[in-house]
Amino acid sequence: xxxxxxxxxxxxxxxxxxxxxxxxxxxxxxxxxxxxxxxxxxxxxxxxxxxxxxxxxxxxxxxxxxxxxxxxxxxxxxxxxxxxxxxxxxxxxxxxxxxxxxxxxxxxxxxxxxxxxxxxxxxxxxxxxxxxxxxxxxxxxxxxxxxxxxxxxxxxxxxxxxxxxxxxxxxxxxxxxxxxxxxxxxxxxxxxxxxxxxxxxxxxxxxxxxxxxxxxxxxx
Amino acid sequence: xxxxxxxxxxxxxxxxxxxxxxxxxxxxxxxxxxxxxxxxxxxxxxxxxxxxxxxxxxxxxxxxxxxxxxxxxxxxxxxxxxxxxxxxxxxxxxxxxxxxxxxxxxxxxxxxxxxxxxxxxxxxxxxxxxxxxxxxxxxxxxxxxxxxxxxxxxxxxxxxxxxxxxxxxxxxxxxxxxxxxxxxxxxxxxxxxxxxxxxxxxxxxxxxxxxxxxxxxxxxxxxxxxxxxxxxxxxxxxxxxxxxxxxxxxxxxxxxxxx
Numbered sequence: 001x002x003x004x005x006x007x008x009x010x011x012x013x014x015x016x017x018x019x020x021x022x023x024x025x026x027x028x029x030x031x032x033x034x035x036x037x038x039x040x041x042x043x044x045x046x047x048x049x050x051x052x053x054x055x056x057x058x059x060x061x062x063x064x065x066x067x068x069x070x071x072x073x074x075x076x077x078x079x080x081x082x083x084x085x086x087x088x089x090x091x092x093x094x095x096x097x098x099x100x101x102x103x104x105x106x107x108x109x110x111x112x113x114x115x116x117x118x119x120x121x122x123x124x125x126x127x128x129x130x131x132x133x134x135x136x137x138x139x140x141x142x143x144x145x146x147x148x149x150x151x152x153x154x155x156x157x158x159x160x161x162x163x164x165x166x167x168x169x170x171x172x173x174x175x176x177x178x179x180x181x182x183x184x185x186x187x188x189x190x191x192x193x194x195x196x197x198x199x200x201x202x203x204x205x206x207x208x209x210x211x212x213x214x215x216x217x218x219x220x
Numbered sequence: 221x222x223x224x225x226x227x228x229x230x231x232x233x234x235x236x237x238x239x240x241x242x243x244x245x246x247x248x249x250x251x252x253x254x255x256x257x258x259x260x261x262x263x264x265x266x267x268x269x270x271x272x273x274x275x276x277x278x279x280x281x282x283x284x285x286x287x288x289x290x291x292x293x294x295x296x297x298x299x300x301x302x303x304x305x306x307x308x309x310x311x312x313x314x315x316x317x318x319x320x321x322x323x324x325x326x327x328x329x330x331x332x333x334x335x336x337x338x339x340x341x342x343x344x345x346x347x348x349x350x351x352x353x354x355x356x357x358x359x360x361x362x363x364x365x366x367x368x369x370x371x372x373x374x375x376x377x378x379x380x381x382x383x384x385x386x387x388x389x390x391x392x393x394x395x396x397x398x399x400x401x402x403x404x405x406x407x408x409x410x411x412x413x414x415x416x417x418x419x420x421x422x423x424x425x426x427x428x429x430x431x432x433x434x435x436x437x438x439x440x441x442x443x444x445x446x447x448x449x450x451x452x453x454x455x456x457x458x459x460x461x462x463x464x465x466x467x468x469x470x471x472x473x474x475x476x477x478x479x
Contacts, residue, residue, distance in 0.1 A: 116310035119271050124324030124373065125298030134323075138314045 001194045004171050005179040012175060013155040016094040020151050021144065024102035029136060032110040050100040058164025061093050085167045093165040094155045101150040109143025110136055142213050153206035157199060226409060227281050227377065231267050233274035240433040246411060248426040249403065253413045255430035261413045265379045269304045270297035282376055303375035305383045309366030311354040317365050318350040324373040340368035343402060360391045367399060378403065378410040417445065
């Protein structure tokens with residue numbers, strides 16, 4: 001099995017999950033508690049990667065981050081190289097691709113918190129930050145755990161976006177899903193079988209973790 | 221003797237089909253906001269607490285402007301110095317009783333916070349529950365904790381939105397007696413919402429009648445609710461009216477009803 005691809009995939013999934021949670025938690029809080037009318041548009045945009053073909057997303061990112069656009073040129077100027085076909089580009093692409101898997105569970109978790117609890121916290125002088133850390137995060141803990149597991153597993157298994165934006169560079173952008181594609185192309189079915197089993201096991205473990213945590217809620 | 225009003229409120233607010241128009245002053249230590257369900261009593265309390273911002277209005281507590289919509293003033297709920305206890309006590313389910321009571325005491329240092337929490341636990345006789353989680357409390361215990369949590373920051377006004385309606389009569393009487401005694405000692409006024417006419421008689425010194433979103437009358441319970449005598453007798457199934465209980469620190473020389 002391609003151990004380099006395993007480590008790269010796990011590194012990509014871990015960094016993507018942590019970065020996504022940092023964005024998804026405040027975004028979900030805003031989506032749940034804001035009264036602005038245009039939040040529906042933000043909600044739709046954040047959910048778009050769920051329906052969009054990964055190759056379409058990858059293509060747009062490839063163009064956007066390349067030297068043909070002002071954004072791409074600015075990034076090249078700051079970072080020194082284009083984000084396309086680099087690990088940083090993979091992280092960015094993975095974050096956008098897995099955004100709905102982070103935002104949706106956290107949004108549901110925050111929505112399920114009784115408004116009376118938030119009223120009580122406000123009456124007792126809690127500001128927004130204190131409310132986030134003492135009420136929202138502890139009470140939505142299982143939803144945040146679900147979001148983290150889904151993000152991790154989804155990133156491990158992504159193919160289209162990774163291939164479009166990262167290409168197939170060993171040690172830099174070749175993840176497990178790309179490796180299995182290469183193995184099949186080269187008729188190395190035994191290796192492909194091991195890689196496939198590894199990906200299957202990760203997906204299954206992720207779902208067991210998610211459903212296991214839900215069971216605890218019901219029996220708790 | 222006419223006492224000086226410590227709270228004045230003039231509120232205009234549309235909520236659903238109800239057009240709220242409440243104008244009143246509080247000058248008694250114990251006032252009952254009385255009216256049928258859906259009359260707008262809870263909305264009035266939420267506006268006073270700062271949880272709902274009305275379309276138009278002003279609220280002043282102890283000469284401090286809490287709300288003045290035409291001047292764009294709206295003090296946040298946590299800075300109003302108002303305690304609020306509702307029928308369903310919203311205890312934080314992931315915090316112990318002690319941590320629930322300490323939640324509003326962030327301005328105190330660790331020692332002061334501990335002392336205040338201990339004082340509240342003792343006052344409401346819930347010392348043995350201090351480390352218990354809310355899910356393991358009975359209805360009466362939850363209400364005691366909610367009261368302790370609301371009173372711990374030493375507010376200037378306590379709002380009670382039918383907090384005892386889910387409790388049995390004996391428990392309700394016991395908690396109410398402890399609460400009113402403590403309010404009297406601390407000179408802390410309370411505005412108590414009720415739609416139960418018998419409860420208004422039993423607890424009320426001053427009554428504000430709210431009907432269809434309007435404050436219709438204000439004055440001593442005996443005078444204001446006298447016109448509802450027949451309705452009350454039917455409700456109680458009795459031949460005589462209950463004797464009004466003495467309100468905390470209330471004199472019997474209240475002014476005539478204002479309309």
